[in-house]
């Protein structure tokens with residue numbers, strides 16, 4: 139046993155290795171990406187690992203593997219589970235042979251997500267167990283137990299860490315990596331794996347029959363536990379239980395829910411011994427609803443009476459505020475009326491210096507203007523919002539479909555949507571097939587930086603290497619788009635401003651669906667691969683201080699004493715030189 | 730009470746805040762102590778404001794609530810002010826003296842607060858301002874500013890400077906061990922000079 143200082147996601151990955159994992163697939167998304175990233179970098183256990191094109195594909199791959207009796211893991215984030223919801227619901231019926239873990243990381247406060255939905259609700263919906271770790275050590279320990287639980291009940295297990303578990307670090311005690319290997323063998327069993335109605339009706343009944351024993355087992359395993367100390371009790375789950383433990387006085391009872399379904403009889407046993415109960419949990423009132431169902435005569439506080447907020451994440455201070463609202467004393471001091479300093483310029487994340495997306499957005503706006511309608515998608519390039527070039531974002535792949543919807547609804551302004559290469563392969567392609575076939579009038583700009591950049595540079599089928607770094611033929615976006623029925627398919631280099639403008643103009647004049655692929659490797663990735671370009675500088679004699687380049691928003695361009703100036707962040711894309719009306723920006727020449 | 734020593738490391742994405750927090754975490758481990766931390770992640774490469782919470786001897790969750798931090802280590806004076814409401818009464822700030830001007834100010838024409846006005850805003854707290862750039866240059870590399878700051882902050886930190894230095898040597902790229910060790914020592918010296 140070793141103690142290491144580790145990220146939650148690294149500890150989870152290590153636990154999978156200890157549990158003898160044989161198959162892992164996933165789609166990257168913060169806060170879950172580092173799980174597969176850690177698995178593919180580890181050297182202790184050799185097994186199959188892939189980055190899949192989307193969560194449904196990743197899910198079905200891992201499910202198929204689990205049917206062959208090996209232990210498999212699929213990773214995604216909460217919103218990705220929506221994409222995989224279709225196989226999820228039915229996989230509960232078919233069950234699994236080898237342990238099958240669906241890791242869906244939730245993001246309370248939407249640190250980097252489009253919503254704050256709660257994966258526990260999906261587990262309840264599908265009637266599969268859900269494990270909800272409270273910290274890094276527990277995430278590790280629970281993951282190790284999750285595989286056996288899955289095999290014991292032949293059910294997929296949903297593993298649901300939140301951002302503050304995935305992305306926090308702690309000293310964590312690790313176990314030994316497993317060295318046994320299983321070989322996948324599929325044994326035909328149509329009654330189990332072919333969900334025609336006749337089979338399904340039986341499978342559904344079997345699934346329901348598993349529930350009571352499952353709920354009891356979760357208590358036996360110690361995932362759900364309590365200690366009675368007085369007439370007031372707190373019921374809490376996930377990382378909220380850490381905040382509760384930090385402030386709870388010695389005479390207040392605490393019940394911790396670490397796994398679902400909750401055994402109602404067991405829960406009633408706790409609730410009935412108290413006069414007042416406060417339920418503290420993040421996201422949806424999942425525990426609270428069960429508590430309210432079993433409480434008779436006990437006063438229950440929680441989200442429903444406003445003691446605990448429905449939105450955002452908790453911390454020790456907000457947990458103390460919930461105690462206060464419920465009239466329960468707490469330990470610790472949390473000063474009120476603290477406000478951050480005012481009037482400071484914000485520092486939001488921005489596109490990197492030399493990022494090809496910025497240049498593409500800039501040229502696009504130049505040609506299509508303020509009247510253009512700009513649906514966009516999920517990726518670094520959503521930051522194009524700051525350039526006024528992102529009008530809509532809803533979910534992966536929706537830029538093309540929202541755009542064609544607007545176009546087919548009759549809006550006559552030019553519709554120009556933007557989508558990244560990974561997102562296009564994820565679910566954009568279906569939208570393109572649909573738009574082309576149904577005669578939309580729009581321009582689709584594929585921002586192709588050849589990698590899934592936002593989540594930490596994971597490869598996709600456009601990169602030319604697999605998750606394990608093995609070379610593989612990169613797909614041709616051009617050929618793919620043509621096959622979808624698009625005849626106007628042009629590839630541009632975002633560092634070539636003049637050609638970009640010219641191509642956008644031609645697209646504007648052409649009817650139907652136009653695809654423009656704007657290709658330039660992500661600057662971070664390019665730097666790692668050793669690509670070096672000359673820095674640029676501003677000739678202060680020629681510069682008139684008009685500010686055109688500064689508005690372009692490259693973080694390497696500053697404004698000092700009324701003139702532009704370029705700092706060391708410059709990655710040498712040269713686009714600012716093209717947009718400066720005075721020709722004051724030039725590449726540096728080393729003497 | 731928790732009994733943990735709570736600190737925030739703040740700065741701008743790309744300044745090496747995560748390495749600094751890893752060094753503190755590993756140093757705690759080498760002293761056989763518990764430690765919990767939480768970092769903002771994902772967007773850190775993109776020039777945004779970043780924060781890491783660290784709780785030394787922490788046993789509970791990783792998050793520090795506003796008004797309760799014992800120490801703030803900031804790599805940028807503007808970020809020191811942005812996060813100063815996290816400090817508890819009697820807490821300490823150790824900040825670099827320079828400012829990375831946010832690109833938003835050029836794009837939106839916002840006013841950039843002067844160094845003097847920022848220092849003024851921090852005047853109510855015990856605040857050590859370190860010239861990390863000169864110190865890093867003295868050590869031999871601009872990029873060692875984060876290690877300078879760590880050295881400077883080693884005075885209030887309840888971790889032995891020796892433990893920190895050992896981890897610095899272990900975690901920085903092998904070629905830069907000498908420069909970074911020197912940066913740490915210079916940081917310790919600069920931190921000591923403060924009132």
Ligand code: SF4
Nearest residue numbers: 492692708709712714
């Ligand atoms: S060449 Fe200009 S636009 Fe490109 S990275 Fe350098 S400063 Fe930024």
Ligand code: SF4
Nearest residue numbers: 681682684685687718
């Ligand atoms: S666009 Fe050219 S002239 Fe205008 S401020 Fe920038 S460098 Fe100076």
